[in-house]
Amino acid sequence: MPKTSNFINKLRNSGLRPTKQRIKICEVLFNEEKTFHFTINDLVKKIKSETSDKISLATVYNTVHAFRKKEYLKEISIDSNQSYFDTNIKDHHHFFDTSKNKLIDIDNKDVGPIKINKSIPGKKIKSVEVLVKIEDQ
Amino acid sequence: MPKTSNFINKLRNSGLRPTKQRIKICEVLFNEEKTFHFTINDLVKKIKSETSDKISLATVYNTVHAFRKKEYLKEISIDSNQSYFDTNIKDHHHFFDTSKNKLIDIDNKDVGPIKINKSIPGKKIKSVEVLVKIEDQ
DNA sequence: AATCCACATTAAAATCGTTCTAAACTATTT
DNA sequence: AAATAGTTTAGAACGATTTTAATGTGGATT
Numbered sequence: 001m002p003k004t005s006n007f008i009n010k011l012r013n014s015g016l017r018p019t020k021q022r023i024k025i026c027e028v029l030f031n032e033e034k035t036f037h038f039t040i041n042d043l044v045k046k047i048k049s050e051t052s053d054k055i056s057l058a059t060v061y062n063t064v065h066a067f068r069k070k071e072y073l074k075e076i077s078i079d080s081n082q083s084y085f086d087t088n089i090k091d092h093h094h095f096f097d098t099s100k101n102k103l104i105d106i107d108n109k110d111v112g113p114i115k116i117n118k119s120i121p122g123k124k125i126k127s128v129e130v131l132v133k134i135e136d137q
Numbered sequence: 138m139p140k141t142s143n144f145i146n147k148l149r150n151s152g153l154r155p156t157k158q159r160i161k162i163c164e165v166l167f168n169e170e171k172t173f174h175f176t177i178n179d180l181v182k183k184i185k186s187e188t189s190d191k192i193s194l195a196t197v198y199n200t201v202h203a204f205r206k207k208e209y210l211k212e213i214s215i216d217s218n219q220s221y222f223d224t225n226i227k228d229h230h231h232f233f234d235t236s237k238n239k240l241i242d243i244d245n246k247d248v249g250p251i252k253i254n255k256s257i258p259g260k261k262i263k264s265v266e267v268l269v270k271i272e273d274q
Numbered sequence: 275a276a277t278c279c280a281c282a283t284t285a286a287a288a289t290c291g292t293t294c295t296a297a298a299c300t301a302t303t304t
Numbered sequence: 305a306a307a308t309a310g311t312t313t314a315g316a317a318c319g320a321t322t323t324t325a326a327t328g329t330g331g332a333t334t
Binding site for chain 4: 154155156157176177178194195198199218219220
């Protein structure tokens with residue numbers, strides 16, 4: 001299947017029309033063989049380096065958030081004043097390198113089963129995420 | 138031991154002079170019998186409701202961050218557009234109620250041991266935090 | 275207890291990430 | 305082709321946080 005039609009599917013599925021700008025964003029996000037982490041700023045830089053077309057910040061924000069809502073992207077919370085996103089949408093955990101401010105994936109298989117011996121009435125567990133902060137030895 | 142001298146110790150230990158404003162902040166933070174979660178905004182509101190003295194935002198930020206550096210407060214990562222703090226500084230984990238946007242402590246004893254079968258050369262683990270997102274059943 | 279100075283406080287301005295707005299533009303439908 | 309609905313854009317607005325620069329204060333020193 002050609003990649004572009006895959007991008008168009010993702011966009012349509014997210015309630016967005018497949019425009020030139022949005023397809024460019026898809027290329028940057030989903031053409032990689034490996035998954036990666038990024039901030040909006042990283043993404044804008046990458047787009048600028050790959051194309052001479054201008055894509056406004058607002059378009060990037062809108063598109064990324066539409067993808068996040070449809071879970072084509074995962075948002076990751078670290079204590080920072082910036083949103084991090086992950087193109088790896090499978091359930092997994094993270095190292096956060098506190099000296100370089102960089103995220104590193106931890107595959108689900110590399111974390112032992114997590115037992116939560118407490119429950120909240122009327123609530124069910126939606127996700128269990130482990131964040132391992134690391135620092136220089 | 139009188140609480141005020143305890144506050145003065147905390148402040149001095151954090152490299153801060155015990156001023157009237159800072160002691161007021163300590164009263165709000167450390168006089169509670171139970172620990173609690175707050176944002177800077179929550180804290181400012183609480184201070185305003187308890188005293189007629191004005192304490193500027195900058196002072197609150199400075200003091201909270203000094204306490205965080207000395208680990209008299211813990212910073213918690215959930216969503217990136219606001220910092221949450223916790224007066225419970227013991228190692229522990231959290232539920233995050235996604236419908237009410239509220240944090241709930243999970244005592245360390247209520248989470249089984251977490252095994253991380255991956256390491257990063259030159260780095261050591263600083264902390265392991267579990268965030269359990271919950272939703273209505 | 276008066277002096278002094280490094281540190282504190284403050285209101286206001288600056289900053290930074292993010293969201294909103296309103297006008298211009300483009301695709302799709304009639 | 306006209307009408308409609310959705311898009312893009314630059315720039316303004318926003319909210320949390322940090323910085324600034326002027327003024328005030330704790331507490332060590334005399």
